[in-house]
Each structure stands twice: as structure tokens, then as C-alpha cells.
């Protein structure tokens with residue numbers, strides 16, 4: 491029997507609420523055995539975490555691990571190490587690899603690599619359509635059997651509304667959530683940045699707010715009609731937030747996520763022409779960021795997810811128009827959440843943790859995200875006071891494409907435990 495006792499921490503488990511306030515937690519054979527005070531250590535390995543916060547292991551439901559096919563950007567090994575350092579014990583990975591994960595064999599292949607190389611739990615998301623081409627449905631039933639937790643054509647919208655309607659119908663039968671990348675390709679055109687003052691002064695091609703919100707509106711109406719679940723990926727505009735808010739009021743089964751960069755940064759940053767400010771959806775206006783924060787506060791936005799999108803240095807080191815969209819996010823997420831949302835009083839720490847644990851677990855239907863007795867001992871220890879500087883060269887992700895280099899942040903994961911095993915510790 492292996493036993494681990496975490497001593498002196500402050501437990502925050504949103505679904506257990508005040509029941510979980512006591513400071514000690516005993517892990518036996520990879521499961522949570524006991525929460526309480528003055529637990530007998532017996533033969534357990536004792537770890538003193540005086541003053542630190544003990545959270546259910548963080549869950550990121552929007553990660554690009556790039557394997558198979560783009561191993562020069564990231565692999566399951568490097569991506570999950572990056573996740574562990576960021577405090578994430580589980581990640582759901584997007585299928586826009588090469589080949590696109592659209593059948594059972596590919597899901598099985600991914601899971602076997604994850605089992606061999608992954609240091610945190612990896613949950614595959616399957617494609618909605620074959621090759622994410624939007625033409626015919628992928629092998630959804632078979633992929634579900636192989637272990638996918640959701641379906642998404644992320645990177646692309648499903649432009650054909652009838653195809654999306656069909657997918658929603660299917661997803662209901664298999665109890666799978668559809669994660670929608672909302673982007674009207676015709677409206678977005680060859681845009682690279684948010685449409686507004688800064689696209690005008692830089693001369694960079696604009697992406698309108700409507701290119702996102704008309705698709706958010708469409709997905710809500712289709713999900714409502716089908717009685718199916720839809721999760722909106724990387725929400726970024728005030729109109730989108732309001733559409734989700736109104737839909738929730740009428741009982742539509744819609745959830746949504748925001749990335750740390752979309753609640754932290756505005757499109758003003760693009761005046762640097764730094765290609766690490768280029769991502770999809772683009773950085774939006776200050777007004778949009780304010781609406782996002784309002785949506786986080788009132789519960790419209792359920793989940794914080796990174797959309798960790800690694801790209802190699804040489805790929806980003808080109809003219810703005812030619813650079814790929816996307817930035818890495820796993821290792822800066824906790825610091826940005828605490829600095830931008832908790833320290834500024836937009837969310838309580840408990841509310842922020844809910845959006846990183848139980849809420850994402852519920853969106854993809856996995857039995858994770860809480861420290862209840864009997865559950866897997868996936869735990870993140872957070873130092874909420876630690877002030878640190880983001881150093882790009884210290885990222886363990888294979889890619890370094892972040893706009894946050896040099897940022898002073900408060901709060902970070904100091905230990906990450908998966909199934910009772912320490913997979914990251916800041917001491918080492």
C-alpha cells in the first residue's frame with residue numbers, strides 16, 4: 491500500500507463547499523482516502539504544504555497536443571509535461587492532428603501513446619466530420635467506444651448547418667458533447683486580427699465579431715431544436731457572451747469556455763506586429779474583454795480552457811499574415827486566472843477553481859474534478875501568493891509561442907499529483 495499525507499494546506503473543493511475546509515488529505519493507493527484534521531500519519535509519506543491551497547486536479551478541456559503528425563510543435567510527452575507544470579492533471583486533446591482523429595483506430599493509437607508517454611490523464615476528442623472537412627460524419631459511435639469524451643472539428647467550423655444538425659442529433663444518442671469552434675468562414679475571410687481601430691491603423695485584415703457570434707447563435711438554435719448539448723469553444727466577443735446568457739435563461743443545454751488570453755489581453759497588442767498575438771479567435775476589444783469578465787462573474791462562462799496551441803519558432807517567425815494562429819497556454823493559465831480574475835475581485839478563488847475543475851469535468855462527462863473520498867487522487871497544490879515572472883525559455887512545452895514573456899504574475903501550481911503520484915513539483 492502506498493500512502494501520502496498532505497498536511498497544513500487549505501482545501502478548496504467547490505462541490506463539497508465548506509465540508510472540505512479541513513486541512514489534511516490522506517491518499518491511499520492513488521485514491522482520496524480521508525479529509526480531515528490531525529489525520530494519523532501512520533506509515534504515510536508526509537508532505538508539508540503549509541499555507542498552500544489544495545485544489546482538485548485542474549482540467550483543461552481544450553488542448554492541442556499535436557501528436558500524431560506535428561511532433562515538431564509538441565508531443566503527448568512534452569504537452570502533458572507542460573500541463574503538469576501548469577497544474578493540470580487532465581487534458582482533453584483536439585483532433586486536428588495529421589491524420590485528423592476521426593476513427594476508432596486513431597483514437598486507440600492516441601490512447602496507447604498517452605498511456606506510454608503521458609504524465610497526466612489524456613482524454614481524446616474525436617472529429618465531428620471525416621478529416622474535419624465538414625462533408626460527412628466521422629465514425630462517432632466507434633470513437634465513443636474507443637474512449638472519446640466529446641466531438642469537435644476545432645480549427646474549423648462545421649459550415650454546413652445541416653451537417654451540424656445531424657451531428658447534434660447523433661451526439662444525443664451517444665451522450666457526447668459537441669465542442670464548436672464558432673467561425674463563419676465567409677465572414678472571417680482572410681482576416682488575421684479583430685476588426686476595429688487597431689486593424690485600421692495596422693492595415694491588418696480584419697475578422698469581424700459577427701464571424702463568431704452568428705455561429706454561436708446558430709449552434710444555440712440548432713442545439714435547442716435538437717435538445718442536444720453544445721459547448722462553445724474559446725468565446726471572445728460581447729455578442730457571443732450575451733447569446734449564451736439568453737440561451738441559458740431559456741434552458742438551452744449550452745456551455746462555454748474562455749481562454750486566459752481572451753480575458754487578459756486586448757487587440758491593442760497587435761500594434762507590436764508580434765505573431766504571438768495572432769490566434770483564432772483574435773484578441774478582441776477592451777469592451778469585449780469587459781463583457782467576458784462579466785460573463786465569468788455571472789456564470790454565463792462555465793469553463794476556463796487554455797486552447798494551448800503550440801507552433802514552432804520558425805513557423806511563427808514570419809510576416810504577420812503568414813504566421814499560424816495560436817499560442818501556448820498551459821503554463822501561464824493559473825497565474826493569469828489568479829492575477830486577472832481573483833486578485834482583481836472578479837471571481838472568488840473557489841469560483842475560479844470550479845471553472846478549472848468540476849465545470850470542465852461535467853462538460854465532457856468525466857468522473858473527475860472533486861476531492862471527494864473514493865475519487866482518484868488528482869490534486870493540484872497552488873501557491874496563490876507567489877509572484878513570478880514568465881520566462882519563455884523556461885517553458886517545458888516544446889513550443890515557446892507566448893505573448894506573456896516577461897509578464898509578472900501572481901499564483902502558480904507548486905505540485906501536481908495524478909492518481910496519487912507526484913508528476914510535478916517546483917522543488918525539483
Ligand SMILES: NC(=O)N[C@@H](CC(=O)O)C(=O)O
Pocket residue numbers: 554586644645646671768769770771797799800815816817
Ligand atoms: N486557436 C488557434 O489559434 N489555433 C488552433 C486551432 C483552434 O483552436 O481553432 C491550432 O490548432 O493551432
Ligand SMILES: [Zn+2]
Pocket residue numbers: 644645646671723724770771
Ligand atoms: Zn478553435
Ligand SMILES: [Zn+2]
Pocket residue numbers: 552554584644645797799
Ligand atoms: Zn483549439
